[in-house]
Amino acid sequence: MANKHVKEMEALKEHLGKHQLKLTRQRELILNAFLRQEHITAEAMYHQLAKADPHLGLATIYRTLNLFCDAGLAQARHFGSQTKYDNVSHKGHHDHLICTGCEKIVEFENEEIERLQEEVATRNGFIIKTHRLELYGLCSRCRH
């Protein structure tokens, strides 16, 4: 259980080493908690970790999640007014299907859509760096 996220831990250590940053108890704690989720907000993580460490500050959570983004382990996504951090350490790019009924989020990837996006960009003289595609609707359960 404690050794489950070795690879990501190594990736984090590598990033820390390259940037004169330090490995702290909090960063380890937050990394392990983060890797157990798919999409989570800083606030949610704050409450979740309150049991493990009641003095862990919200600012530290934000700082650390942003650090994970820099290290390529996480990716921030803005859903409405909230920012959710995705675990992208072990998977490639993906887009989202979001149920407006139960808030469920389904990930997907579609090569063909990606290709068409490139085509549109090229036609307009753009070079894409990133993109975001979110489909909002009702999942099969919420439809009834």
Add this chain to the structure above:
Amino acid sequence: MANKHVKEMEALKEHLGKHQLKLTRQRELILNAFLRQEHITAEAMYHQLAKADPHLGLATIYRTLNLFCDAGLAQARHFGSQTKYDNVSHKGHHDHLICTGCEKIVEFENEEIERLQEEVATRNGFIIKTHRLELYGLCSRCRH
């Protein structure tokens, strides 16, 4: 000039009528200003309208733009921490190409992408209500 947005005005009036809302001088003023733009923030509109009516409050702008969204005349889009309101009264759905260099926004629509989105949704048991697709990159000018 004053009569240019008759159709949208009618649409607004219809919405107001259906919901026991009233047509005010401010709503007319804001509608006319709004229809002259493609994408605008409440703050920008506030400054823009300060000349026409120095006492027009920012809260009224927000309230009114949200009203336009309810009426189907506008659509709110979150770009980073800002919310931009799009004029969607006279055009169909469209997506965005956004230059991260100069903030330029280019609209586009692509039937094929839309179709593939439906396909993905169906495969996952979803029924799409709305979606958002934003491509971030550099435009031809900013690339040099």
Add this chain to the structure above:
DNA sequence: TATAATTTTGAGACAGCTTATCAATTTCAA
């Protein structure tokens, strides 16, 4: 291992954007 330089943390202040509050004003149906 002890030391010192450097980074990190926690707590709360602060900032940016948006909504809520509420008395005064305006609209509109009768």
Add this chain to the structure above:
DNA sequence: TTGAAATTGATAAGCTGTCTCAAAATTATA
């Protein structure tokens, strides 16, 4: 014209996220 109901303007408050800074933790060095 009148009066109930909605709207406005000003500002307080809320929310999310970042900044500040003294105290604590980490890491390189001796």
